[in-house]
Amino acid sequence: MKKTIFIISLLIFLSLPTPSLSLSLSLSKPCNKNDEKVLFQIKKSLGNPYHLASWQKTLDCCHWYCLKCNKTTGRVIELTIFSGNISGQIPHEVGNLPYLQTLLFRKLTNLTGQIPSTITKLHHLNTLILSWTNLSGPVPSFLSQLTNLEYLDLSFNNLTGSIPPELAKLPKLSELRLDRNKLTGVIPESFGTFRNLQSLHLLYNKLIGDVPRSLGYLNFSTIDLSRNQLTGDLSMFFGKNKTIEIAYYSRNMFQFSLSDLKFPASLRYLDLNHNKIYGSLPATLTVLSLENLNVSYNRLCGKIPRGGELQKFDNTAYFHNRCLCGSPLPACS
Numbered sequence: 276m277k278k279t280i281f282i283i284s285l286l287i288f289l290s291l292p293t294p295s296l297s298l299s300l301s302l303s304k305p306c307n308k309n310d311e312k313v314l315f316q317i318k319k320s321l322g323n324p325y326h327l328a329s330w331q332k333t334l335d336c337c338h339w340y341c342l343k344c345n346k347t348t349g350r351v352i353e354l355t356i357f358s359g360n361i362s363g364q365i366p367h368e369v370g371n372l373p374y375l376q377t378l379l380f381r382k383l384t385n386l387t388g389q390i391p392s393t394i395t396k397l398h399h400l401n402t403l404i405l406s407w408t409n410l411s412g413p414v415p416s417f418l419s420q421l422t423n424l425e426y427l428d429l430s431f432n433n434l435t436g437s438i439p440p441e442l443a444k445l446p447k448l449s450e451l452r453l454d455r456n457k458l459t460g461v462i463p464e465s466f467g468t469f470r471n472l473q474s475l476h477l478l479y480n481k482l483i484g485d486v487p488r489s490l491g492y493l494n495f496s497t498i499d500l501s502r503n504q505l506t507g508d509l510s511m512f513f514g515k516n517k518t519i520e521i522a523y524y525s526r527n528m529f530q531f532s533l534s535d536l537k538f539p540a541s542l543r544y545l546d547l548n549h550n551k552i553y554g555s556l557p558a559t560l561t562v563l564s565l566e567n568l569n570v571s572y573n574r575l576c577g578k579i580p581r582g583g584e585l586q587k588f589d590n591t592a593y594f595h596n597r598c599l600c601g602s603p604l605p606a607c608s
């Protein structure tokens with residue numbers, strides 16, 4: 276299949292009048308022999324699955340399924356194994372592909388075991404996605420050695436234990452997804468020292484305790500802490516000069532007054548449902564370009580401010596509070 280596509284694209288390239296295209300094609304370096312050897316070890320370690328049937332000696336490994344090479348060097352820079360019938364563990368040999376920038380194992384429910392420590396050898400790794408698998412064990416603190424990581428996604432697995440504070444040492448990390456695992460303990464205080472984190476997803480875990488105030492120092496665009504057992508206050512995420520656009524905090528035990536919060540102009544989505552939030556809805560909510568708002572199932576009181584987007588949401592955005600009233604809820608008495 277892959278080979279056919281390659282031949283077809285070759286024919287298309289050769290039929291094009293631009294000499295630079297066929298030149299760059301003829302200059303692409305064949306797959307590095309060490310990388311090829313490691314890839315055969317990986318295939319064997321995964322039990323020679325059908326998904327990797329194109330991984331054959333007869334074809335240059337830069338043209339195998341699930342792989343991408345740097346055309347200049349012939350080194351493998353991406354290994355992306357997605358939605359196959361693959362069983363077993365992540366082969367420790369992946370650590371021997373030294374130029375990998377992207378490593379992905381996704382939607383492989385029969386992939387078990389722990390995250391192998393050999394991946395700390397991958398100094399060029401900027402994207403690590405191990406998601407929708409049956410991986411278990413901890414979120415390893417050794418991931419903090421992957422100092423080029425920008426994107427880390429370990430969502431939808433069976434990971435347990437607490438979140439390692441060392442992750443905050445990753446200087447380039449901009450997005451962290453640890454959602455839908457079985458993580459316990461608190462959100463580390465160290466997370467306030469992330470240098471570039473813009474997107475944090477910790478939903479559907481079993482996290483407890485107050486959210487560290489230090490997280491207020493970060494410039495988030497998205498934060499999702501829904502469906503944990505978190506307590507305390509969220510005011511550090513709000514304030515006039517903040518950058519947050521998407522803020523999901525539903526189904527926790529947050530307990531604070533909403534009355535005096537200052538919302539940033541960037542805010543588009545705010546979900547606070549199922550908490551213990553009290554006070555009233557500030558009139559400043561009417562100046563925001565909200566796409567969604569949900570404050571249902573809290574302890575709010577008073578009149579829903581009129582104007583802006585606030586009357587565009589149906590009553591379920593506001594119901595089950597102590598004494599909220601006014602459109603779209605029944606009029607205040």
Ligand SMILES: *[C@@H]1O[C@H](CO)[C@@H](O)[C@H](O)[C@H]1NC(C)=O
Pocket residue numbers: 345346347348352
């Ligand atoms: C490929 O390798 C060359 C030489 O090391 C480097 O200059 C280039 O940026 C690399 N390209 C990619 C896409 O990594």
Ligand SMILES: *[C@@H]1O[C@H](CO)[C@@H](O)[C@H](O)[C@H]1NC(C)=O
Pocket residue numbers: 359360361362384385
């Ligand atoms: C997982 O493994 C079981 C047992 O070998 C097999 O029946 C099932 O089809 C596999 N599922 C997937 C998605 O690979």
Ligand SMILES: *[C@@H]1O[C@H](CO)[C@@H](O)[C@H](O)[C@H]1NC(C)=O
Pocket residue numbers: 360
């Ligand atoms: C996955 O592979 C196993 C054994 O190789 C086989 O028994 C099973 O039917 C396959 N499952 C799917 C969904 O193809």
Ligand SMILES: *[C@@H]1O[C@H](CO)[C@@H](O)[C@H](O)[C@H]1NC(C)=O
Pocket residue numbers: 384385387409
């Ligand atoms: C995940 O692994 C556990 C044991 O390691 C096993 O009991 C369970 O069936 C696996 N789940 C899936 C969806 O493969």
Ligand SMILES: *[C@@H]1O[C@H](CO)[C@@H](O)[C@H](O)[C@H]1NC(C)=O
Pocket residue numbers: 384408409431432433
């Ligand atoms: C997690 O592990 C448990 C037991 O070890 C298993 O029953 C469950 O299916 C696993 N979850 C996933 C998403 O694989």
Ligand SMILES: *[C@@H]1O[C@H](CO)[C@@H](O)[C@H](O)[C@H]1NC(C)=O
Pocket residue numbers: 469470471492493494
């Ligand atoms: C957040 O943005 C402000 C203003 O652009 C900047 O001064 C500050 O260093 C940023 N903080 C972080 C942690 O990126």
Ligand SMILES: *[C@@H]1O[C@H](CO)[C@@H](O)[C@H](O)[C@H]1NC(C)=O
Pocket residue numbers: 494516517518
């Ligand atoms: C917001 O203001 C606080 C205190 O004045 C400051 O420390 C922070 O860096 C500011 N953030 C942004 C995004 O400007």
Ligand SMILES: *[C@@H]1O[C@H](CO)[C@@H](O)[C@H](O)[C@H]1NC(C)=O
Pocket residue numbers: 548567568569570571572588589591592
């Ligand atoms: C608000 O959240 C509640 C509780 O999950 C849900 O029933 C309701 O449909 C949501 N309403 C809106 C407008 O999002």
